[in-house]
Amino acid sequence: MSLDRAIEPRGVQIGMRLLSGLVLAFLYIPLFVIVLYAFNPARSQSWPLPGLSLRWFVSTWNNQEVRTAFVTSIKAGLGATTIALLLGSLAAFSVHRFKFFGREAVSFILILPLALPGIVTGMALNSTINLGGQLIGLSFSLWTIIIGHATFCVVVVYNNVIARLRRTSTSLVEASYDLGADGIQTFRYVVLPSIRTALMAGGLLAFALSFDEIIVTNFTSGSEITLPKWIFNNLRLPNQRPVVNVVASILLVASLVPVYLAQRLTQDRAGGLLTTGRGAMLSATEDAFERPATP
Amino acid sequence: MGVGERLKPPPPSAVGALRHRVGGVLYRAPLLRLALLLGPVVLWMVVIYLGSLALLFITSFWSQDSVTGAIVQNWGLTNYQFLLQEDVYRTIAIRTVGIAIAVTLTDVALAIPIAYYAARIARPRLRTFLLLSMVLPLWSSYLVRVYAWRTILSGDGVLNWTLHQIHLGSVNLGFSRWSLWIVFSYLWLPYVTLPVYAALERIPNSLIEASTDLGARWLTTFRRVILPIAIPGIVAGSIFAFSLTIGDYIAPDLVGDTEFIGNVIYQSVGIANNIPFAAAYAIVPALVMAIYLLIARQLKAFEAL
Incomplete structure (x- = not known):
């Protein structure tokens, strides 16, 4: 639909265009501002910046607390992603291949940890860990962070894998069986290659989600400090502000790189991000209503 | 062989x-x-x-031993009675839901023009660009986006500098309900834009042409044809803006001057370590959300998700 062929009156078109531009500016100006602040040579936060400098990148690099928090975040992200990859693809296979009672409920349960208010999910996990502490000596640790993150990361992998499975023809699997391959061979040589990039994309997005999470993490981490938690604890301290600015910018860029890579891997355009991203929240429910023909 | x-x-x-x-x-x-x-x-x-x-x-039905601070597994309604008796908790709950409603309405108002432009007016290439631009902030770090606004809105930040440059004086939005409203609207806008876009994109041109042929001006067509069809999509998007606002405690802490339900819960866990009370208060947003979802279902929002 070209600008000339749209059926809206000219005035409406121009008005909408203007408003869209304003909304985009509203969305992106804050992101640019915070990245600029990372290069602020001064300790004070006042605008305009007196110049640009890399000096705080150096102090950030040498900051032991930041390093520890960074490593914790990486570990939590890797742990949560591993579990999410396993559970998410298993769930996708079952929903894609089988018809069973409660099939529609699967994606609903998977989306729930992201759709419910974060405080509810956080508080629920917190009471469980507390009771677990009384009963079986469970304590807040990296593991409880990983368990919490994995719970809401599963849906991201699930959505990616099931979207790919639905686009992959089942005749390939049938052909493999017909040619004498057993189930494991078929999985290894036919199914896995066809979903490999979907798994990688799902894994990257799950990692991004975990790396950045704070609302639930605060309730499941105890004294473990992740990178977002470090920012949250330090951003009020005037002395730490320059380092916080740098860490914030790194976090921002780090959260966008996986999205870019995932986008490339799934080879979808914007439409793909709608179903793979945190837009997963938007599409999982769609899966619950859309029932493809089962073989 | x-x-x-x-x-x-x-x-x-x-x-x-x-x-x-x-x-x-x-x-x-x-x-x-x-x-x-x-x-x-x-x-x-x-x-x-x-x-x-x-x-x-x-x-939420258990209680806390006031001396040892340990959780006592005695069933009772003490937490809920306390929540009902103390006005402050009702005020905080109403404030949280009130701001959530304001944020939701703002996001819908902001989402409609850009979603409409992307879905119905923009050329394919521009549409792809707009869609990507709408989705990307969903993935950029949540905490960093709040922090960015804290920096922008602070007394000597970008906002006041800009206002000063265009001779509009200065505002003190740094830590207020206004800043909270702006920041929440900013944070959740992409969640609203996408379903609204999907809803608007599905409307066939013929409907709008028919309305125009019958003599309706664009505004009438928008109000009487487009909007009613898009309502399920709009409500679907609003679910996220609403849910995410009532479940938040970071933004009220960083850019607001008031407490949200989440802040009380967070403090009850972190400082007072009164987990049963925190659990009881956490039931409130869960209930509010359940009601919201029921209404959304009545408005056919789930079909539009």
Whole structure:
């Protein structure tokens, strides 16, 4: 639909265009501002910046607390992603291949940890860990962070894998069986290659989600400090502000790189991000209503 | 070499034979296959997640020993009675829901023009660009976006500098309900834009043409044709803006001057360590959300998700 062929009156078109531009500016100006602040040579936060400098990148690099928090975040992200990859693809296979009672409920349960208010999910996990502490000596640790993150990361992998499975023809699997391959061979040589990039994309997005999470993490981490938690604890301290600015910018860029890579891997355009991203929240429910023909 | 020969099982190594046997059993028992596939996920989500939610509900009826601070597993309504008696908790709950409603309405108002432009006016290339631009902020760090606004809105930040440059004086939005409203609207806008876009994109041109042919001006067409069709999509998007606002405690802490339900819960856990009370208060946003979802279902929002 070209600008000339749209059926809206000219005035409406121009008005909408203007408003869209304003909304985009509203969305992106804050992101640019915070990245600029990372290069602020001064300790004070006042605008305009007196110049640009890399000096705080150096102090950030040498900051032991930041390093520890960074490593914790990486570990939590890797742990949560591993579990999410396993559970998410298993769930996708079952929903894609089988018809069973409660099939529609699967994606609903998977989306729930992201759709419910974060405080509810956080508080629920917190009471469980507390009771677990009384009963079986469970304590807040990296593991409880990983368990919490994995719970809401599963849906991201699930959505990616099931979207790919639905686009992959089942005749390939049938052909493999017909040619004498057993189930494991078929999985290894036919199914896995066809979903490999979907798994990688799902894994990257799950990692991004975990790396950045704070609302639930605060309730499941105890004294473990992740990178977002470090920012949250330090951003009020005037002395730490320059380092916080740098860490914030790194976090921002780090959260966008996986999205870019995932986008490339799934080879979808914007439409793909709608179903793979945190837009997963938007599409999982769609899966619950859309029932493809089962073989 | 006959066809039959090729269909023979793979060479008989011990591992291969076992694998073949397992594969055969699995092939003949689809129920077993399903159980093996689905079991771990169901266990994880039901035991860990739904179990936690159930435990949250149960914990809310327990109480805390005022001397030792330990959780006493005596059933009772003390937490809920306390919540009802103290005006402050009602005020905070109403404030949280009130701001959530304001944020939701703002996001809908902001989402409609850009979604409309992307869905119905923009050329394909521009549309792809707009869609990507709308989605990307969903993935950029949540905490960093709040922090960015804290920096922008602070007394000597970008906003006041800009206002000063265009001779509009200065505002003190730094820590107020206004800043909270702006920041929440900013944070959740992409969640609203996408479903609204999807809803608007589905409207066939012929409907709008028919309306125009019958003499309606664009505004009338928008109000009487486009908006009613888009309502389910708009409500679907609003679910996220609403849910995410009532569940937040970071933004009120960083850019606001008031407490949200989440802040009370966070402090009850972190400082007072009164988990039963926090659990009881956490039931409030869960209930509000349940009601919201019921209304959304009435408005056919789930079909639009």
